[in-house]
Amino acid sequence: MRMLLLILLLPMTAYAGMMSFSVSPSIIKYETVQGGIKAFDLTFINQGDNSLKADIQIMDFNLDKKGVPVITNKSNNTGQWARFVAIDKNNFKVGAKQSKKIHVTLKTPRGKPGGGYFAVVFNTSAPKLKRKSKGIQNVMTIGGQLPVLFIGEISRSGKRKVKVLKGAVNKAPYTKEKPFKLRFVLKNIGTTHVNVTGDVLLRHNKKVIGRLMLESGSGLILPQGERYFVATWAKSDRYANKKIQAEARFSYVGGRTSKKISFKIP
Amino acid sequence: MPINFKIFVWLLCVLPALTNASGTKSVDMQVQADIHASMQMQWHRIEVDDLHYQQMKNKIKLKPGWVLLPYGLYVELQTNDVSRIVSLRVNNLISTNKIDTIATDSIYISHNGNALVTAKKDLAILDPEDRGLLKKHVLLFVIKTNPTQKPGQYLANFKFVSNTLP
């Protein structure tokens, strides 16, 4: 519908920009006690040549199946502690090559054993410029977002348990660019986070023909979360038309689990 | 006294002094370098007559009713962080009178001339494998028009979302 005029990026103000910033640390893992107060310091560093404005929010934090953080609004969900967190400032301006400290305080809840998770999110933008005319309104704004992830646990109160939901192989044909892959999905059915590692044994006619490491970054799975574990097998062409049994074995602090699947290489 | 013996005796007397004279001393200074994670983003708007715009525009196949916006974004990104990913988030377009919106499910992004992807999800533009590399991106935007959309001027908001993989 070409009648529709969408003028998004008007030649007005501030269409070239640079941002260079970092927050330290970017991930905080900690233990705490019920009813206790825990304090943390974060340093926001503006590494660029222009000043920056930052707005801070406390938000819920989960991981998707690939282990990428997913930040959502504060909620009352189990294991989400954003609602128990306070910060000493909600916004600030920081000049070029300067840094700012932010103080974060957690009042650990009572009666909620296990893990607790939240993110302190820094939303950055260039400070607003004074406009010469009020008529100039249509601008494109660009900002940055950088969360600091807090992964905590009430000491010795969490239950660690993981189960394998399913295992599958990718579809043929298999090439150098698209090799044979096995993928398993694990779910954390405990009450605290776990780091899982795994491998898969391949058998043909009850004889072990290979052992592959299952890749999943750090293997971190939050409670009720799921994560992919993937292995690539470069030698699948040697077993064309053969039936293969794969046994995936996983281990984590306090436990183990495994899953067997069978498949035929086309 | 044979000359060799004289020299031998002389050396015996002089050598300890020589050793002292050519002695070496050294001082060690312990060095510690603390390198922090760092990320740099640079962008500018590109217009229809920009070379990057033209190169990528030629790769886009538009369906009827789809409108390629006359502006795009050129972005450069670099990080030293081992587990950093950066995504582009496009928010709903909001009219300048703040009444009308064009939702992200009508917005599509062409990333470096690749096939159009929906702007409903964050578009990954930097992966951990890209660590240390200077990544360059040309982003063009396409609107899938429909009769409910009102003509006018709209405000666009983009956000570079940086995450560290835990």
Added chain:
Amino acid sequence: MNIKKIKTLLVLLFISIISNTHSAIDTDMQEVASLNVNAVVAPYTTVSVSTNELSFSVLGTPGAYISTDVVTLTVDSNQSTWSAFAQASSLVHNDFGVADLPAERLSFAINDSKQFLPLKNNVLFLQGVIDQEPEPVKLSFRLTTTWQDTPGIYKGKVTIAFLNNP
């Protein structure tokens, strides 16, 4: 001879010895016994440094960072000439498997010089002579980082060695 005469002779002999000794001391200092005296002035080199720790805090984007730790070096030696050399080791990351920062990333400048010399091999930077009044020398150190360097703590050392030349 009777005892009286022997006693007289002995007394006279004794007096003679005493007077001769006294004469020897008083008059010609006749050599009775001699002592060899050796005074040894040992060669020395003293070195003092104001600090033996150098730190770099790389908070910003990769580049050249000058340490706030300035090393004041004073050398005093009674040798004929002496030379001072500087050398650095590569900086090793705390985590196993992370690439080191090679030694040539470290460089140093003397006093207020703007020219930084890389510390790749033994670098001769100062020489002195015997009559020279010891003068303190200020050394500034610079570390150059790149986007490919993994964040974290790196440790190494800089060695200042002194050689006295015979």
